[in-house]
Amino acid sequence: MIGILASIIDGVLVGSVYGLAAMGLTLIWGVMDVVNLTHGAMIVAGMFALYLATSALGISPYAALVPIFIGGFLVGIMLYWVAVHRVIGRPPLMSLLSTFSVNLVLIGLGTAVWGTVLFNVPVSLPGISWQRYTFPGTHLLAAALTVVIAGLLYLFLYHTRIGKAVRAVAGNREAAELVGIPTTRVLSLAFALGVALAGVSGMLIGTMFPFTVLSGDTYQLKGFVVTVLGGLGNPTGALLGGIALGLIEGLATPFMPVSWTPVIEFALFVAVLIAFPKGIFALRRS
């Protein structure tokens, strides 16, 4: 019984980081109606940025967080202008295909450089023991940092002028434009913010688990599941959705092999979409 509880708690810790990845996804989706299929590649970019920072530059893992956030932001602005700007407002088919193709290019380059072997970033951080179980320090710190970042994002979106502009554009782009909000700049900012969050979540996942160039797909899929759990365009919901997914995974781990995880996630994705098309945690919003 205690074993299951421990597994659930660890699931929640890890799940909050899925929530962070999903926040970026849901921000982009909610603001500009674009499903960013480069999200997985950006998560992987965060992982490899962490790897390079610790192995080549010798920086301590958590000191890489802020540079990765800034780097992700800059990459996001670039990506917005290369692949997204032209397809804004066109049928969803076009933005899906354009971000999908950028993902192909990035994953192809990554595979050419690093192959598909497993990478590992060793982080020495004492865990916390409870009964016979030890919660890894990396999981605890990642969850704590996630909560801090989510709080900062909330402050930004609800208590700053630019954040309010982002929400206004999400609500109604034409109306926002009419009252003088520079919508294009806001869109590129929101996209860049989403990518930066993907990079940071990738970095945090990299401190917890080994990864390959192809890991992005797995976490991107989790991001989509979390996004529909939490409701579209709702960053707080994304965090709760991530925790819920982590909880479910933690609950399932003692009972079935890990190889079934994609099946559970997918079943959850479909069931939630059909039963709660607006997300479980989005009831308040409507």
Place this chain on the structure above:
Amino acid sequence: MRHGAAQGEGRYAGLFRRPSFWIIALVIAAFVIAPLIGNDVEMRESLVLAAIYIILASNVNLMLGYAGYVNFGSIVFFGLGGYVCVYLMSAQGWPLAAAALAAGVAVSLLALVFGLGILRLRGAYFALATIGVNEAVQAVVANFNPWGGSAGLYLSPRLFLPLGGAMQALWVIYFLLVAVMGLSLYLSYVIKSSKFGLGLLAIGQNEDAAAVLGVPTPLFKALAYSASAFLPAIAGGLYFFKSAFIQPTDAFDLTLSTEAIVIVMLGGQGTITGPALGAYLYEELRGWLLTSETFSHFQLVVSGALLLVIVLFAPGGLMGWLYGRWPRLRKVLE
């Protein structure tokens, strides 16, 4: 009644009179004759790949080009079809034709059931579901013991004997694949000329308007999804019979469904001959990339970049560009 019957007859007679019918027939004839000249086995093998590209691409096009829905996981149909066929042959002793046909029927029924549920979802949600379905099916198959789990299934070489031994069997499979390819092209053609196809095109243009005008959108989308599963599943059965071996990583390799999307967009989404044209160009490009030292590792990168350029600057693909230059071509090359 008589009037309706006459109209129906006229519709089908019209199918044979349009140039597209004969263009497709020419493509099939070329596939049949080219490798027979000089008994060219090497050419036959590269044409196998081309035929599979055309089969996958023209079926992806039913969803993507007609209804405007991207199916990122079309390879599920191919892989599952392969599994059903190989399993029926190796464990149940079915002959190839029956097993391949059963694979097509089983997979498209599965797609219909799944489609009725998932296709009530609109736009991007559907695309995401198709990414998930591939991961989920692969996980299920890898854990499914009767199908050999992650180790896969083998076919005994004995099974080639009814087709006249391995050498002759390869030719038989090739002609069967070409037949499936021809059927795929004709399926695109018949659907596009039908009321059903008109409904799909309406969904692709504006789904709300189509629903208001009486198109049963969830049903039509599910039927298109199911129809796009049938022939790829048969092709999967034939292909994995040919390799006499199937395992999850080969059967559900996303590269092939990605390439199918690139091919459709390259040739021209929503057209009948576009996927065939795209497949030809893509295979030429691929051949050139594989022989080039610098680019051989970058096949994905190059196809991704190609797709991006098409989406951003020429969403109609090659056919769209041709139509733009010679508007009359629209009547001849559909």
